[in-house]
Amino acid sequence: MIGYGDRARTQCEVVRLFRETHPDLPSLNQGTISKIEAQYREMGHVRKVPSKRQAVVDDDTKLNLLLALEENPITPARQLARDNCQKYCKPPGIQSMHSNNKNLISRSNSK
Structure with missing residues (x-):
């Protein structure tokens, strides 16, 4: 120690x-x-180290978001995400359906 x-x-x-x-x-x-x-x-220390996250959106999407904000600065963030990030955002429930399907597939393969 x-x-x-x-x-x-x-x-x-x-x-x-x-x-x-x-x-x-x-x-x-x-x-x-x-x-x-x-x-x-x-x-060598016990401070919390922030985790580094990779960017989730590409440059074209960033540009689209900035242009949308320039056109209408009071646009809600949820609407911006809905309009510009469809290929990055999964609709609600999709992830849980996939995880349930994986569990069902693994159960059927193990029998």
């Missing part, structure tokens, strides 16, 4: 020390300390 103060401590000692030092906060368990330590060893 990474040292705290003048010496290294076990994870159980860190849990006990945290409970004694901060009785007003919710107590941590050994698993939480283990995850924090693993993240520190891997990254």
